[in-house]
Amino acid sequence: MVRDITERKRAEEELKTLYRLGLDISSSVNLEELLDKVSTYIYPLFGTNTFYIAVYNEKRNTLVFEIDYEDGVKQQKLEVSLREADGLTGWIFKNKTPVLIGDWDQEWRRYPIVPLFLNKKTKSYLGVPIIYQDKVIGVIAVQSDRVRTFDEKSLKLLTTMAAQLSVAIKNVKLIEDLKMALREVEKSYEITLEALVSALDFREHETQFHSKRVASYAVRLARELGVKDEELKYIYWGGLLHDIGKIGVSDSILLKPGSLTDEEWEEMKRHPEIGYRIIENIDFLGPAKDIVLYHHERWDGKGYPLGLSGENIPFYARIFSVIDALDAITTDRPYRKAQSFTKALQEIRRCSGTQFDPEVVKAFLRIPISEWKKIKQEVLEVRGELSKQLYVTVQLAAEETRQLLGSR
Amino acid sequence: MVRDITERKRAEEELKTLYRLGLDISSSVNLEELLDKVSTYIYPLFGTNTFYIAVYNEKRNTLVFEIDYEDGVKQQKLEVSLREADGLTGWIFKNKTPVLIGDWDQEWRRYPIVPLFLNKKTKSYLGVPIIYQDKVIGVIAVQSDRVRTFDEKSLKLLTTMAAQLSVAIKNVKLIEDLKMALREVEKSYEITLEALVSALDFREHETQFHSKRVASYAVRLARELGVKDEELKYIYWGGLLHDIGKIGVSDSILLKPGSLTDEEWEEMKRHPEIGYRIIENIDFLGPAKDIVLYHHERWDGKGYPLGLSGENIPFYARIFSVIDALDAITTDRPYRKAQSFTKALQEIRRCSGTQFDPEVVKAFLRIPISEWKKIKQEVLEVRGELSKQLYVTVQLAAEETRQLLGSR
Numbered sequence: 001m002v003r004d005i006t007e008r009k010r011a012e013e014e015l016k017t018l019y020r021l022g023l024d025i026s027s028s029v030n031l032e033e034l035l036d037k038v039s040t041y042i043y044p045l046f047g048t049n050t051f052y053i054a055v056y057n058e059k060r061n062t063l064v065f066e067i068d069y070e071d072g073v074k075q076q077k078l079e080v081s082l083r084e085a086d087g088l089t090g091w092i093f094k095n096k097t098p099v100l101i102g103d104w105d106q107e108w109r110r111y112p113i114v115p116l117f118l119n120k121k122t123k124s125y126l127g128v129p130i131i132y133q134d135k136v137i138g139v140i141a142v143q144s145d146r147v148r149t150f151d152e153k154s155l156k157l158l159t160t161m162a163a164q165l166s167v168a169i170k171n172v173k174l175i176e177d178l179k180m181a182l183r184e185v186e187k188s189y190e191i192t193l194e195a196l197v198s199a200l201d202f203r204e205h206e207t208q209f210h211s212k213r214v215a216s217y218a219v220r221l222a223r224e225l226g227v228k229d230e231e232l233k234y235i236y237w238g239g240l241l242h243d244i245g246k247i248g249v250s251d252s253i254l255l256k257p258g259s260l261t262d263e264e265w266e267e268m269k270r271h272p273e274i275g276y277r278i279i280e281n282i283d284f285l286g287p288a289k290d291i292v293l294y295h296h297e298r299w300d301g302k303g304y305p306l307g308l309s310g311e312n313i314p315f316y317a318r319i320f321s322v323i324d325a326l327d328a329i330t331t332d333r334p335y336r337k338a339q340s341f342t343k344a345l346q347e348i349r350r351c352s353g354t355q356f357d358p359e360v361v362k363a364f365l366r367i368p369i370s371e372w373k374k375i376k377q378e379v380l381e382v383r384g385e386l387s388k389q390l391y392v393t394v395q396l397a398a399e400e401t402r403q404l405l406g407s408r
Numbered sequence: 409m410v411r412d413i414t415e416r417k418r419a420e421e422e423l424k425t426l427y428r429l430g431l432d433i434s435s436s437v438n439l440e441e442l443l444d445k446v447s448t449y450i451y452p453l454f455g456t457n458t459f460y461i462a463v464y465n466e467k468r469n470t471l472v473f474e475i476d477y478e479d480g481v482k483q484q485k486l487e488v489s490l491r492e493a494d495g496l497t498g499w500i501f502k503n504k505t506p507v508l509i510g511d512w513d514q515e516w517r518r519y520p521i522v523p524l525f526l527n528k529k530t531k532s533y534l535g536v537p538i539i540y541q542d543k544v545i546g547v548i549a550v551q552s553d554r555v556r557t558f559d560e561k562s563l564k565l566l567t568t569m570a571a572q573l574s575v576a577i578k579n580v581k582l583i584e585d586l587k588m589a590l591r592e593v594e595k596s597y598e599i600t601l602e603a604l605v606s607a608l609d610f611r612e613h614e615t616q617f618h619s620k621r622v623a624s625y626a627v628r629l630a631r632e633l634g635v636k637d638e639e640l641k642y643i644y645w646g647g648l649l650h651d652i653g654k655i656g657v658s659d660s661i662l663l664k665p666g667s668l669t670d671e672e673w674e675e676m677k678r679h680p681e682i683g684y685r686i687i688e689n690i691d692f693l694g695p696a697k698d699i700v701l702y703h704h705e706r707w708d709g710k711g712y713p714l715g716l717s718g719e720n721i722p723f724y725a726r727i728f729s730v731i732d733a734l735d736a737i738t739t740d741r742p743y744r745k746a747q748s749f750t751k752a753l754q755e756i757r758r759c760s761g762t763q764f765d766p767e768v769v770k771a772f773l774r775i776p777i778s779e780w781k782k783i784k785q786e787v788l789e790v791r792g793e794l795s796k797q798l799y800v801t802v803q804l805a806a807e808e809t810r811q812l813l814g815s816r
Contacts (some may be wrong), residue, residue, distance in 0.1 A: 005413075008413075008416060008420070011420070012416070012419070012420055012423065015420065015423045015424065015427060016423065018427055019423060019426055019427050019430065022427065022430040022431065022434070022572075023430065023571060023572060023575060026430070026434040026572075026575045026576065026579065027575045027578070027579075029582065163431060164430075164431060164434075167431060167434045167435045168434065170435070171434065171435075171437075171579060171583075174437065174583060175579075175582060175583060175586065178583065178586035178587060178590060179586060181590055182586060182589055182590050182593060184692070185590060185593045185594055185597065185692070186593055188597065188690060188691070188692030188693075189593065189596065189597050189600070191689065191690050191692075192597070192600070192601065192687070192690050192692070192693075193600065195686050195687055195689070195690060196604050196652070196686070198686075199652065199655045199656070199686045200655065244604070244607065247607045247608065248607075250659055251658055251659040251660070252659070278603050278604070278606075278607045279600070279603055281599065281603070282596060282599050282600050282603060283596070284592070284593070284596030284599075284600070285596075285600075
């Protein structure tokens with residue numbers, strides 16, 4: 001009777017522990033946190049601090065030993081190709097069958113495998129497959145340097161844990177997959193914007209990569225001004241899109257080599273508004289739209305299209321107009337060669353308080369010239385691969401067109 | 409002793425049930441499924457089939473009675489503004505405190521509230537807040553038409569359930585939020601493409617909405633041909649982007665009112681390739697890219713740019729080229745007025761096996777003309793809002809430009 005009650009008490013304790021484990025692990029949102037939590041339950045339930053959890057990576061067809069403890073000491077994460085994983089873990093995984101070994105020296109002949117722990121002091125071993133909806137997704141195992149540490153009850157217990165674990169792992173993976181998908185779509189969004197905008201940029205041949213470059217510059221300056229990381233994407237998108245309205249300006253004005261007439265100039269000045277109209281319904285772009293509409297406003301109110309002044313101009317647009325000037329000065333234009341960054345800094349300093357927000361200029365001047373040069377180079381070399389290819393193609397087309405026009 | 413063992417057995421049974429519940433609910437990926445699962449555990453644990461679960465909706469500041477059973481009969485879902493929810497549920501929610509009522513007729517004076525079940529036969533009641541990281545996210549309650557159905561032990565049990573539930577609800581909400589975010593970004597992606605491509609379309613004034621319209625047409629035809637739902641987006645994107653390469657064609661050719669010279673025509677024919685170059689690195693677009701590159705190939709091999717024939721032309725491009733012809737025939741062109749859909753069908757039937765894939769034409773001819781007209785109207789009216797605004801702006805700009813050019 002007493003034995004029965006003791007036994008019952010033990011079972012109840014285990015159940016309570018399992019219950020707590022379930023609660024604990026289901027609140028995890030990433031695999032590492034989840035498995036770390038599981039680790040703290042092994043000793044109370046199995047009396048050993050040598051154990052591991054391997055999770056199957058479907059894409060790479062590998063078993064990843066995410067958790068591996070030996071005598072309580074955490075080992076390095078290890079990834080093993082499933083084909084090569086012919087140790088006990090691979091055997092359990094492939095055969096979907098648990099393995100309970102009371103004394104390895106007596107029983108090793110039963111398993112047609114060379115276990116990975118052969119040279120270690122492990123005498124008894126218990127490993128079970130982690131199964132989710134009939135598919136093995138991993139293996140959890142406990143080990144001991146004493147013989148017969150685990151019994152049928154341990155097997156039942158570990159199997160129950162594995163069932164909890166399978167659901168938690170699947171949840172965590174679903175969340176991780178969704179997060180990754182979200183990042184990928186956002187990335188694609190950016191790449192698509194870059195590609196379409198680069199294509200537009202090529203109409204003005206002298207400013208290839210202009211949008212991509214100013215977008216990158218603007219992010220740097222915004223950071224200097226303490227703009228939060230999660231807001232920087234809006235600066236970047238705004239930078240990419242700022243000249244999108246030039247799509248409404250005809251080649252004859254946009255590509256005119258000489259200076260524009262007053263009327264042509266009026267036409268050119270409509271591009272911020274046209275650009276804004278193009279993107280105004282895209283909620284996702286948020287404050288990026290401010291940059292498109294207001295990037296030609298001036299601090300002293302003499303800009304366009306609305307003639308706003310001072311802090312009435314949205315902050316991101318005030319940041320951007322400094323950057324747009326920086327790029328205009330430091331790249332070739334049809335009517336003059338590119339000037340140095342030193343020259344650009346002088347010019348921007350000179351226009352602080354008239355064209356530009358003085359606070360923004362102050363932050364701008366804190367950034368060393370080397371950084372602007374580095375960004376320029378990166379856009380050209382590292383991130384400009386796509387644009388370069390495109391450049392060659394579109395440039396060629398444009399060149400042929402010019403020849404055709406010339407030959408008529 | 410016997411009582412002790414019985415008690416212990418009961419506790420163990422409860423714990424086992426709770427354990428199973430935990431496993432069950434943590435595998436849910438949507439709220440409805442989750443709460444339905446919880447519902448099946450109420451009777452075994454509390455001996456009643458009258459209960460409800462209300463979940464807080466942060467955005468709308470409401471309590472949503474997601475689950476409401478009376479004597480085992482599922483009631484309609486109910487949403488109550490939190491301000492008005494001054495029943496017991498609102499009280500529990502606001503005070504973050506459980507309520508245990510043994511006999512309502514005796515105890516009602518204790519609560520400064522008018523309970524929602526006042527006119528019902530409820531005599532005893534037990535409700536607890538569902539708390540996640542110190543914030544109340546809902547209420548779970550059980551009711552009975554007998555007095556003193558629930559005791560302190562029931563309270564403890566329901567509190568434990570609520571703890572499990574809180575984690576599961578949060579997980580499910582995280583997953584739902586992520587899925588919604590993903591849908592939103594994808595939607596934004598589409599809207600952005602539409603906006604940028606519409607902008608491009610306006611260079612060829614006679615084909616406003618062309619890209620959006622053919623994208624919608626193409627989806628209809630693809631559906632007729634049994635293309636899977638999840639693939640349709642590629643058709644749509646391909647339709648939107650098919651003429652993106654015209655960005656590399658200069659105004660003088662693209663907007664030429666008369667017919668093109670051979671050289672100009674050669675230039676024009678480069679647009680599929682230029683378009684493909686612009687988007688080729690955007691993995692996300694998948695087979696949409698085929699439409700961009702191959703939409704001017706012909707079934708008989710006399711198309712461009714590669715002169716592919718028959719099934720060597722990617723399927724989506726074969727679908728699209730029929731649609732592109734449909735739109736070309738049924739919209740105004742500078743050199744002729746729009747023709748009827750009947751005329752277009754005749755023309756497409758005539759070119760089956762030469763210009764077009766006969767199988768695709770067969771499917772195309774099965775679709776009644778009324779459907780094409782409906783889509784055309786929808787794009788113009790319903791989905792064309794953005795484009796219309798844009799049209800006015802860009803049209804105006806273009807008009808002014810033409811006047812300027814004319815006046816010089």
